[in-house]
Amino acid sequence: MRLSQENIAALNAGVERPGYDRAAQACGIVHFGIGAFHRAHQAVYTDDAMAAGDRDWGITGASLRSGDVADQMEPQDGLFTVSERGSGSPRTRLIGAVQRVIVAPRDPAAAVAALASNSTHIVSFTVTEKGYCRTPAGQLDLSLLEPELVKGATPSSIYGFLAAGLAHRRAAGLAGLTLVSCDNLAENGTVLSGLLNTYLDRVDPGLAAWFRRECACPSTMVDRIVPAVTDADRQQIAETIGMDDAAAVITEPFRQWVIEDRFAGPRPRWEVGGAQLVSDVRQHEAAKLRMLNGAHSALAYLGLAQGYDFVHQAIADPTLRPLIERLMRDEAGGSLGSDPGLDVDAYAAQLLARFANPALPHRLAQIAIDGSQKIPQRWLEPLAINLAAGRACPATLKALAAWMLHIRGDARPVDDPMAAQLAALWQSAGTNGIVTALFGEQGLFADRWTVSADSRALLQAEVDQRTAA
Template sequence: MTRLSEATAAALPDAVARAGYDRAGQRIGIVHIGLGAFHRAHQAVYTDDAIAAGDRDWAIAAASLRSGGVHDQMAPQDGLYTVTERSSEGEAVRLIGAIRDVIVAAKTPERLAERLAAPDTRVVTLTVTEKGYWRRPDGATDLAGIVADGNSIYHYLAQAVVARQAAGHGPLTLVSCDNLPDNGRVLRAGVAAFLDHQGETAARQWFERDWRCPNTMVDRIVPAVTEADRAAVEAVLGMRDEAAVITEPYRQWVIEDDFAGDRPRWEVGGAQFVADVAPYETAKLRMLNGAHSALAYLGLEHGHEFVHQAVADPAIRPVVERLMRDEAATSFTAAEGQALGPYADALLARFANRTLEHRLSQIASDGSQKVGPRWLSSLAAHGGEAPATVTALAAWLRFIRTGSDASPDPRRAELAALWAQGDAAQVVDALFGHGGSMAGQWRPTEAQRQVLVREIEQ
């Protein structure tokens, strides 16, 4: 079967939308770290829109930090791939050409370093998941973990600061696109801490003064692609696309308008540039992501595999609705014109999309990194009085007791050891009691502790 590439793209069916710009004439202006399905369905699509609208020299060099899997999918295709949007109304397929170079940092770290130091590079975007930011349970930068890892985002970004200063090249804007509160601030703190660790005082001062790390909020449901998905795309294209992405029609990107230099016109694709991202970020983290995690842990307990199955379960949906509407949506102050009721309605409709097989196990991974911003912040805002959120938290604690191989967690060994050594009450105390590893995010009263223990044991 023919493989998608520059040489074969002209043979794609007319129904496949394409931007039609000259890819070869676009210089690389963006380096992306964390090349996966979400980036290909989100930031790369916005960038493709901008280039198609005449915004020149914003092509992307995209890097995976460790795995060569995505490189092996995309490099033979010259960086081309398709995005298929599925809904109850049918599907639409689009060819994306914004990614011009694909790098595996673990194999060729010098190539990523060169791209970050290049004078044409002005923006760096990142999708490395919550654990990629190396945060301790109290939220501080885990400098010891970063040093021991040796291949973190901070190694490359700190190296870029030093190299660009030495070469006299301009500062960069680092755009975190991960589900973390104040993601830009978290990223800035990590880079600064690592520069300090390296003794790069002058580079640290320049970074703090001139580089920018805007906060952002990103939203698009992107399930993991299966072999069946690739076969279905192949039937539509008449050729093989190993890097195909399946997603929903909805997408959102809200970005703090704080850049070190020029930027892509992402607003062409609908991105919003605002003074304060916090209300949008909080709504997404607590309402969408918080509901997603609740669906994952409760749904897996009830034997479901996909989000649309869990949200249709009458034993689960009321809990998720209460968590979203009564607890998450009332835990913060919305921005002017930010209608949270209709937002919740839209989220439930998106969750119910049967054409997207969004696996609960995918959402359940790395729970120790997610429950803080998704649930504990909401609990803290309500003084611990958020029953649906407590029900979801108990489901997560039961989930980690099983030590599921299907949903990895960077704290898996530590959490498993807690369950091996104690009962539900002891685990709750170890996590949320005095000196507990998560007590800084939420510490229950004695009555709330007892409620949580009962929820776990039910």
């Protein structure tokens, strides 16, 4: 038996059910990138809000690439379970917030119609860093979007779909939308707003002016560790709930969502589920990006080089753990400045405990994906801040060297949108020139961080040592 609306009554007794009538809810949110993280995070907060009495905040999911998630969720009427695994008793709950899933490339008209619907007030995103189509300097890479910039072309990116949806709303006299980025980008709302402005200025300057006047792009910080689900996990979940769930997700008990309190219209009461509405997200997001995500990336590249598969294995290594602690507490933490609301040592201790959770096997290879899109905000920005302050960052440089060797592709295929460009750079620069080619004054990432003489020597020594090994 497979999970569906019809089969809810047959779920095992220990599974928590949605506390509202799903059939009575209209869709108020369109979410692009309805992967495991969204299902374990924003969908759960929205489920909590509707269980507390909020109405018409159902989610229309939109996949920009593969139809895999739609194939998992549509036969289940959008239903899925979230299982929390930690030191206490496992908890499994049924989430009813997602009403349907559209595969945008298959049915672009349906995706545009969802954005243009009178009931839609919020569009949210977990499209990963590469979904924003940015250059290494952080600007919109229009070369990646050329096919859809032609008048009348079918949209393929978030920008194309948003442009079409917003144009319909403007023509119909509907209100603007709140666009909520939930991706790991510093000041993600400001970034999204700037990139979309660039796109709209290119395709429809009048619509760009309407967007700036009628819409809002609050910044957010999201946090929850959500590993990829394995076949063994699905089997265990089936035994727990009494039926098959192809869209199940597994996560840790911890979750956090900090949202800039700036909306163009109504919103769910996400704070019912613990979300924090604040006037300024920047310090929260900087701490998370540099300490948690930065440490995760370091564990990925250093841990994979040591032969580990999972985060909890790598953090238990007696040579890696002190390095990760230094990166978090001294280097990432030192780049944050003084903030009475942030206890760096306490936050680092919390993160280390979460990383060490053996009940949540998080694959290092999953974290290592798309490194070129992640290291600017996770490592290069704090490196630049610390360099300006005269602080050394040996742990971050060791991690950076491990990434440099990873992208050469000797040990495994490189899953990165810049993989071919990075491989070509290695081919042309060689071991002795790769540091300069990446981080020198004319390097690929020079706009984000330019290597100093001391840092160059440390990086080169690490690369030479690892290459020789």
